[in-house]
Amino acid sequence: MRHQCRVPQLGRPADQRKAMLRGLTTQLIREGRVTTTKARAKVLRDEAERMITLAKEGSLASRRRALGYIYDKQLVHALFEKAGERYGERQGGYTRIIRTVHRRGDNAEMAIIELV
DSSP, X not given: OOTTOOOOOTTSOHHHHHHHHHHHHHHHHHHSEEEEEHHHHHHHHHHHHHHHHHHHHOOHHHHHHHXXXXXXXXXXXXXXXHHHHHXXXXXXXXXXXXXXXXXXXXXXXXXXXXXX
């Protein structure tokens, strides 16, 4: 039984789920918006906001944590340069989830997640 286990499984083993979320987070920070399922978007929101919070801190330790998570090294450096001026006055809520039409193949709920 999975009572009180609040980690969304997303239908994947743990290693595949973590790799998928790392890839989606990298793509979201690079492109600014990603179209995915609603369940993945909700999990992705936590990871993306954690990376932006690390970038706002700007310390060496937080930069190393971000480099260990995001796939692109140059993207991490660009994020740390621009996060302070873009999100300096915000206390969270760096992403927005917009629900879209259901996917045609399996009728999954789709959503667009974008950086504010």
